[in-house]
Amino acid sequence: MTHRILVVEDDARLGEQISSHLREAGFEPVWISRGDLALETQPRDFELVILDLMLPGAYGLDVLKHLRQRSDLPVVVLSAKNDTPTKVRALELGADDYVTKPFWPEELLARVHARLRRPGLARTGRIELGGLAIDAEARSVRVAGAPVELTRVEFELLLALARRPNQALSRAWLAEHVLDPDRDGTERTLDVHASRLRKKLGAHGSLVATVWGVGYRLDVEEEA
Amino acid sequence: MKLRARLALVVLATAVPVIAGVAFLRERLQWAATEQSLADYAHDRMLGGGREACEANPEAFPPRPWLRPNERGLPPRGVPLGSMPPQGPNGAPGPAGPRGPGVARGTPPVATGEPREFPLAAALEVEVRTELWTYGPDFVSRNLEAPTFPTEIRAAIQAGASHGSAEWFVPTHDGIAVGVKMPWNEGPCAHVLVRRSQVNPPGAQRGMLLGTAVLLAVLLAAVMFTAGPVVERIRRLTRQVRESAAARYASPAEVSGSDEVTELAQAFNAAATEVRGNLEAIESRERTLRSFVENTTHDVMVPLTVLQGHLTAIRRRVESGETVERASVLDALQEAHYMGSLIHNLSAVARLEQEGATLATARVDLAALVERVVARHAPIAKARGISLEHAVPPEPLAASGDVTLLEQAVSNLIHNAVRYVEPGGHVAVVLARVGARFSLKVLDDGPGIPPELRARVFERAFRAESARTRHPGGLGLGLSIALDVARRHGFELDLRTPEAGGAEFELRGDACA
Numbered sequence: 001m002t003h004r005i006l007v008v009e010d011d012a013r014l015g016e017q018i019s020s021h022l023r024e025a026g027f028e029p030v031w032i033s034r035g036d037l038a039l040e041t042q043p044r045d046f047e048l049v050i051l052d053l054m055l056p057g058a059y060g061l062d063v064l065k066h067l068r069q070r071s072d073l074p075v076v077v078l079s080a081k082n083d084t085p086t087k088v089r090a091l092e093l094g095a096d097d098y099v100t101k102p103f104w105p106e107e108l109l110a111r112v113h114a115r116l117r118r119p120g121l122a123r124t125g126r127i128e129l130g131g132l133a134i135d136a137e138a139r140s141v142r143v144a145g146a147p148v149e150l151t152r153v154e155f156e157l158l159l160a161l162a163r164r165p166n167q168a169l170s171r172a173w174l175a176e177h178v179l180d181p182d183r184d185g186t187e188r189t190l191d192v193h194a195s196r197l198r199k200k201l202g203a204h205g206s207l208v209a210t211v212w213g214v215g216y217r218l219d220v221e222e223e224a
Numbered sequence: 225m226k227l228r229a230r231l232a233l234v235v236l237a238t239a240v241p242v243i244a245g246v247a248f249l250r251e252r253l254q255w256a257a258t259e260q261s262l263a264d265y266a267h268d269r270m271l272g273g274g275r276e277a278c279e280a281n282p283e284a285f286p287p288r289p290w291l292r293p294n295e296r297g298l299p300p301r302g303v304p305l306g307s308m309p310p311q312g313p314n315g316a317p318g319p320a321g322p323r324g325p326g327v328a329r330g331t332p333p334v335a336t337g338e339p340r341e342f343p344l345a346a347a348l349e350v351e352v353r354t355e356l357w358t359y360g361p362d363f364v365s366r367n368l369e370a371p372t373f374p375t376e377i378r379a380a381i382q383a384g385a386s387h388g389s390a391e392w393f394v395p396t397h398d399g400i401a402v403g404v405k406m407p408w409n410e411g412p413c414a415h416v417l418v419r420r421s422q423v424n425p426p427g428a429q430r431g432m433l434l435g436t437a438v439l440l441a442v443l444l445a446a447v448m449f450t451a452g453p454v455v456e457r458i459r460r461l462t463r464q465v466r467e468s469a470a471a472r473y474a475s476p477a478e479v480s481g482s483d484e485v486t487e488l489a490q491a492f493n494a495a496a497t498e499v500r501g502n503l504e505a506i507e508s509r510e511r512t513l514r515s516f517v518e519n520t521t522h523d524v525m526v527p528l529t530v531l532q533g534h535l536t537a538i539r540r541r542v543e544s545g546e547t548v549e550r551a552s553v554l555d556a557l558q559e560a561h562y563m564g565s566l567i568h569n570l571s572a573v574a575r576l577e578q579e580g581a582t583l584a585t586a587r588v589d590l591a592a593l594v595e596r597v598v599a600r601h602a603p604i605a606k607a608r609g610i611s612l613e614h615a616v617p618p619e620p621l622a623a624s625g626d627v628t629l630l631e632q633a634v635s636n637l638i639h640n641a642v643r644y645v646e647p648g649g650h651v652a653v654v655l656a657r658v659g660a661r662f663s664l665k666v667l668d669d670g671p672g673i674p675p676e677l678r679a680r681v682f683e684r685a686f687r688a689e690s691a692r693t694r695h696p697g698g699l700g701l702g703l704s705i706a707l708d709v710a711r712r713h714g715f716e717l718d719l720r721t722p723e724a725g726g727a728e729f730e731l732r733g734d735a736c737a
Contacts, residue, residue, distance in 0.1 A: 213652025
């Protein structure tokens with residue numbers, strides 16, 4: 001599935017560059033260089049907007065306001081003006097995120113991915129990731145189709161990581177939210193449980209990655 | 225218009241109508257008093273034997289002496305009947321010859337009591353004369369010498385008035401004519417006309433004009449005299465204000481006395497202080513801005529030159545068909561990244577060093593902030609082969625602060641770590657809620673901070689010498705900005721050096737509810 005992304009940027013070179021990076025990353029960019037033209041676009045034609053604030057024709061914040069009146073499309077603001085009031089105003093007006101110039105193409109893509117991923121946060125009872133099938137209600141886990149028996153703590157650990165795939169959770173947070181508060185709740189105990197979980201997941205155990213200085217993360221292939 | 229001219233004009237504009245009004249009123253009152261006195265005179269005369277004399281011989285009434293000018297003015301009011309000149313049946317004058325009314329009192333004609341009545345007229349020796357004529361009910365006199373009864377008085381009496389008056393035009397001066405209705409209303413003497421010349425002797429009018437002029441002059445002089453020192457003080461104040469303005473409001477105006485001019489001087493001094501304050505603030509801002517522009521220009525030129533050098537080397541290698549070294553591309557990337565950070569930092573310094581700088585405080589989503597900053601440094605970390613990882617709690621965690629400055633502070637901590645960790649090393653950013661506070665840790669397994677620099681990391685003076693130079697130890701502008709920002713927010717920033725090596729910075733502060 002390709003995501004159509006509206007790029008509103010008045011600088012020709014930057015607009016061209018952003019479009020080309022988005023295309024390379026598999027998106028379908030539509031680039032317009034005037035604010036007043038942005039006012040005429042149909043928000044439902046796009047899945048995300050990258051909006052520069054300094055535009056000819058109409059001020060970026062006005063475009064944002066206009067857009068927000070019609071849709072809740074994710075908006076990533078590009079800001080050259082590194083002043084707080086503008087950023088705060090943009091966030092107040094409903095911008096989802098902003099990227100300050102100068103930025104790396106990867107940086108912008110990371111923000112775009114993060115924005116597109118956000119609504120899809122797994123909150124449902126069943127999660128399927130990288131060969132793992134987790135049923136939060138039945139409290140059961142299948143690895144490559146085969147059921148695996150997990151303890152309560154191991155299951156909670158896996159579920160917490162699976163709810164935020166590819167995002168690390170700190171050991172402190174996990175120790176607080178996963179371990180049994182009545183028992184020994186140190187981070188070392190957590191490491192023991194993580195190690196046992198890996199073993200039980202067998203070949204898929206490597207999905208549970210240790211993140212240096214942070215904690216644990218469930219690494220799965222990013223679905224483009 | 226000058227103050228004095230305006231004052232003079234105001235004095236004239238108010239005094240002249242008042243004086244004119246008073247003069248007019250005085251004239252009216254005097255006229256009314258004269259009219260009444262002449263009416264009384266007519267009654268006295270006619271009741272005191274005049275009626276009988278008139279009815280006895282109306283053709284020759286009044287007798288001659290009555291028409292004589294009495295050089296010394298009017299007969300006094302209430303002349304006793306006995307003072308009437310003796311009248312013969314023919315109306316001829318009495319044997320005493322020309323006589324004033326005062327004769328009856330046994331005084332010479334010249335010595336009547338007249339001066340008491342009209343002192344000014346008397347003093348000026350003006351001729352004043354009084355006449356009395358009688359008329360029948362039809363306002364026609366039997367005496368052929370009598371003047372025509374004035375029609376306006378006639379109309380007034382016919383309308384029911386007991387007497388009326390009119391002007392009597394006499395050459396050289398004004399006069400008054402008073403017509404009186406006698407109580408008997410029959411016979412040839414039913415109406416009486418008394419005429420008197422010289423109601424307002426010209427001398428009196430001249431005197432009054434003179435008096436008025438003197439009064440006005442005195443008034444004007446008084447006003448000018450009073451205004452003089454005030455005008456002088458205002459001029460001095462004006463001079464001082466001009467001088468002060470020319471000297472950028474450095475010298476205050478002299479404050480003396482305790483009147484409105486003093487208040488004006490005080491108000492000016494207060495305004496001057498305010499203006500001077502504003503001027504200094506503007507100049508301070510301008511200096512900050514100018515030094516920012518100068519520093520930025522200077523500081524950006526160095527990495528930009530290095531970047532151009534790297535790009536040129538890359539281009540040369542590409543053109544000559546050689547393989548481009550990974551390291552030179554990486555250096556170019558790092559240089560560009562450094563430049564971006566530097567400009568943000570210089571802009572942060574400009575804000576922090578500005579006099580009376582205030583934070584643009586708002587609710588800051590800390591998880592979003594961490595993700596943004598990590599995303600900014602991730603490309604460079606990746607290019608250098610460094611693992612840059614982060615964790616934020618799934619629950620919202622916010623603090624109150626200036627998002628630009630906080631972001632720059634965190635960015636400096638991360639950038640610092642990413643720059644000096646060896647390839648293959650790790651940098652971790654962990655955001656957590658600890659009770660009602662937040663904790664943001666940036667840790668790395670790099671070379672750590674040399675003990676001799678540790679104590680100086682957060683010294684403010686440390687920045688001054690190293691801000692503009694790239695420190696091999698990596699502790700330059702960025703860390704001191706981070707500390708400055710933390711302090712201004714009331715947050716704490718600590719440096720720890722774990723036993724295992726590397727460095728750990730922790731930013732702590734109150735979290736929003």
